Amino acid sequence: xxxxxxxxxxxxxxxxxxxxxxxxxxxxxxxxxxxxxxxxxxxxxxxxxxxxxxxxxxxxxxxxxxxxxxxxxxxxxxxxxxxxxxxxxxxxxxxxxxxxxxxxxxxxxxxxxxxxxxxxxxxxxxxxxxxxxxxxxxxxxxxxxxxxxxxxxxxxxxxxxxxxxxxxxxxxxxxxxxxxxxxxxxxxxxxxxxxxxxxxxx
Amino acid sequence: xxxxxxxxxxxxxxxxxxxxxxxxxxxxxxxxxxxxxxxxxxxxxxxxxxxxxxxxxxxxxxxxxxxxxxxxxxxxxxxxxxxxxxxxxxxxxxxxxxxxxxxxxxxxxxxxxxxxxxxxxxxxxxxxxxxxxxxxxxxxxxxxxxxxxxxxxxxxxxxxxxxxxxxxxxxxxxxxxxxxxxxxxxxxxxxxxxxxxxxxxxxxxxxxxxxxxxxxxxxxxxxxxxxxxxxxxxxxxxxxxxxxxxxxxxxxxxxxxxxxxxxxxxxxxxxxxxxxxxxxxxxxxxxxxxxxxxxxxxxxxxxxxxxxxxxxxxxxxxxxxxxxxxxxxxxxxxxxxxxxxxxxxxxxxxxxxxxxxxxxxxxxxxxxxxxxxxxxxxxxxxxxxxxxxxxxxxxxxxxxxxxxxxxxxxxxxxxxxxxxxxxxxxxxxxxxxxxxxxxxxxxxxxxxxxxxxxxxxxxxxxxxxxxxxxxxxxxxx
Numbered sequence: 001x002x003x004x005x006x007x008x009x010x011x012x013x014x015x016x017x018x019x020x021x022x023x024x025x026x027x028x029x030x031x032x033x034x035x036x037x038x039x040x041x042x043x044x045x046x047x048x049x050x051x052x053x054x055x056x057x058x059x060x061x062x063x064x065x066x067x068x069x070x071x072x073x074x075x076x077x078x079x080x081x082x083x084x085x086x087x088x089x090x091x092x093x094x095x096x097x098x099x100x101x102x103x104x105x106x107x108x109x110x111x112x113x114x115x116x117x118x119x120x121x122x123x124x125x126x127x128x129x130x131x132x133x134x135x136x137x138x139x140x141x142x143x144x145x146x147x148x149x150x151x152x153x154x155x156x157x158x159x160x161x162x163x164x165x166x167x168x169x170x171x172x173x174x175x176x177x178x179x180x181x182x183x184x185x186x187x188x189x190x191x192x193x194x195x196x197x198x199x200x201x202x
Numbered sequence: 203x204x205x206x207x208x209x210x211x212x213x214x215x216x217x218x219x220x221x222x223x224x225x226x227x228x229x230x231x232x233x234x235x236x237x238x239x240x241x242x243x244x245x246x247x248x249x250x251x252x253x254x255x256x257x258x259x260x261x262x263x264x265x266x267x268x269x270x271x272x273x274x275x276x277x278x279x280x281x282x283x284x285x286x287x288x289x290x291x292x293x294x295x296x297x298x299x300x301x302x303x304x305x306x307x308x309x310x311x312x313x314x315x316x317x318x319x320x321x322x323x324x325x326x327x328x329x330x331x332x333x334x335x336x337x338x339x340x341x342x343x344x345x346x347x348x349x350x351x352x353x354x355x356x357x358x359x360x361x362x363x364x365x366x367x368x369x370x371x372x373x374x375x376x377x378x379x380x381x382x383x384x385x386x387x388x389x390x391x392x393x394x395x396x397x398x399x400x401x402x403x404x405x406x407x408x409x410x411x412x413x414x415x416x417x418x419x420x421x422x423x424x425x426x427x428x429x430x431x432x433x434x435x436x437x438x439x440x441x442x443x444x445x446x447x448x449x450x451x452x453x454x455x456x457x458x459x460x461x462x463x464x465x466x467x468x469x470x471x472x473x474x475x476x477x478x479x480x481x482x483x484x485x486x487x488x489x490x491x492x493x494x495x496x497x498x499x500x501x502x503x504x505x506x507x508x509x510x511x512x513x514x515x516x517x518x519x520x521x522x523x524x525x526x527x528x529x530x531x532x533x534x535x536x537x538x539x540x541x542x543x544x545x546x547x548x549x550x551x552x553x554x555x556x557x558x559x560x561x562x563x564x565x566x567x568x569x570x571x572x573x574x575x576x577x578x579x580x581x582x583x584x585x586x587x588x589x590x591x592x593x594x595x596x597x598x599x600x601x602x603x604x605x606x607x608x609x610x611x612x613x614x615x616x617x618x619x620x621x622x623x624x625x626x627x628x629x630x631x632x633x634x635x636x637x638x639x640x641x642x643x644x645x646x647x648x649x650x651x652x653x654x655x656x657x658x659x660x661x662x663x664x665x666x667x668x669x670x671x672x673x674x675x676x677x678x679x
Contacts, residue, residue, distance in 0.1 A: 003603050024358045053331035095545045100575040101601040132601040133329045139418035165368040166423040188425030195552045
């Protein structure tokens with residue numbers, strides 16, 4: 001769950017329309033218009049600060065909302081078995097926390113995919129994932145979309161580039177290499193797989 | 203013989219967009235009644251000699267020049283470009299001056315030896331994207347390197363695909379936009395919960411110099427013991443090999459900076475720092491594991507897990523109930539691999555997940571920064587925040603919006619916070635993470651415990667643990 005307590009605001013006297021803000025926004029909520037100024041879509045901006053942090057003109061600030069919004073998908077409304085299947089295929093326990101800023105669990109993202117989210121950007125708009133640190137949850141998001149069979153379309157900027165290898169798809173040659181024994185790949189895979197396949201707590 | 207000293211004042215609060223205004227910080231933890239200071243050199247007399255503290259930029263410059271003497275730089279031509287790659291974390295060590303001085307010296311030596319004029323600084327960040335820019339301004343690195351040549355780089359900046367033996371990973375384009383790269387880092391152990399001190403020296407290739415895709419894969423998609431392999435894979439890539447010049451590392455230890463080391467062979471340097479760190483940080487971390495109960499006061503300009511003292515970060519103390527260097531144990535008590543596997547009732551999804559250090563009976567936040575997802579701590583420990591300004595800081599941080607939902611209280615001042623902490627914790631033992639160098643500000647009761655246990659801890663590391671730790675990392679004891 002993500003409480004949206006603030007949004008971005010552009011100081012038009014400083015903005016030079018360079019467009020960096022729109023290329024880093026995880027929800028595609030800021031765009032440079034024909035007036036060569038950045039404009040914020042207040043209905044979808046989460047106040048994640050990516051635009052503010054990268055604006056070379058220091059033209060973006062974050063302002064508090066009088067009434068916070070909540071971004072959350074009720075995973076119970078998605079078909080349970082299908083949600084479970086996506087999580088398992090992505091090697092995530094359904095209750096696994098995959099975003100440490102928002103506390104979003106794998107099952108919520110899988111449910112959002114089943115409800116129509118077919119990109120990381122749409123998932124962010126629905127669940128708030130990727131709008132905290134903007135860094136750490138991209139792989140689980142891509143893993144879940146991939147597991148659901150979504151064909152990923154590159155975003156307009158450099159919000160993300162693509163899925164990378166994870167523990168689950170390291171080549172056999174790497175897993176068994178003696179020199180890499182100190183990384184404990186096989187043992188970690190075994191212990192994590194056991195958790196992923198486990199039923200969770202009652 | 204261990205002595206007890208008067209408590210040592212920490213560095214004053216610093217203006218930053220990540221912290222509350224310095225004027226909001228009142229009493230510091232060292233000023234609480236009954237506080238004392240214990241020196242690590244007293245606890246562990248075999249700790250190495252230091253060149254800082256006391257502050258001595260000349261010594262850092264001399265050590266850097268000396269370390270670089272034997273480094274071949276003949277391949278760098280006057281018409282080439284060179285990126286000195288740095289990380290924000292270096293600037294948090296002992297006020298940042300030693301690391302800044304090392305960076306300046308590397309620049310000067312490379313220019314003098316190669317006649318190369320296009321030497322830039324590319325300094326990476328953690329999760330606070332403007333932090334390095336603040337350090338660049340503070341240490342006047344932009345002026346030193348030349349206008350526009352010293353820049354902060356972030357994981358959401360334009361990327362570059364890097365082909366590795368495990369497929370495509372992504373670096374930050376600006377880190378690799380020169381003919382040569384110099385890996386200017388430090389040997390501080392810091393996030394042992396992530397890298398497990400396995401090939402520690404390569405870490406920034408998967409972190410400060412890396413894009414979000416790479417960092418995400420590292421932090422919770424490759425295994426709790428194998429994470430640092432992501433960094434190694436990038437370091438071993440044809441791209442890095444083609445641009446690789448050398449590494450130059452500042453050598454902090456729990457007692458201070460002991461020198462500067464440099465090598466073209468990063469694995470050789472890694473072995474040296476591994477031996478040094480397991481012997482020095484290993485003892486301090488092992489000693490922290492002998493603390494039976496304590497109130498932890500966080501009082502420094504870093505996010506919750508990164509406030510430090512005596513060379514170790516608070517997150518290390520949160521993991522001190524297990525041997526964090528022991529690779530037989532898959533999960534540390536805190537890491538994102540661990541945090542991921544707690545259910546909605548905050549119960550671990552597996553018996554393999556160890557609890558966070560039960561010796562921490564309460565946390566008092568007197569001064570920290572925002573900019574790192576920290577709800578794990580307020581969920582798992584009774585947490586008290588000093589001052590409404592700190593609460594507001596967390597409440598408006600997109601990485602911590604729910605942090606204060608789980609805290610015990612916000613108090614107007616440190617005195618009332620510690621009074622409440624005593625009631626909750628039912629112990630008078632206090633340990634302060636306030637950036638103290640060479641020791642800890644602690645309560646007298648905890649000082650006595652540390653002094654009592656230090657000899658035993660030292661012996662256990664020397665006679666048993668260090669041999670196991672080295673063997674597990676493929677290094678001959």
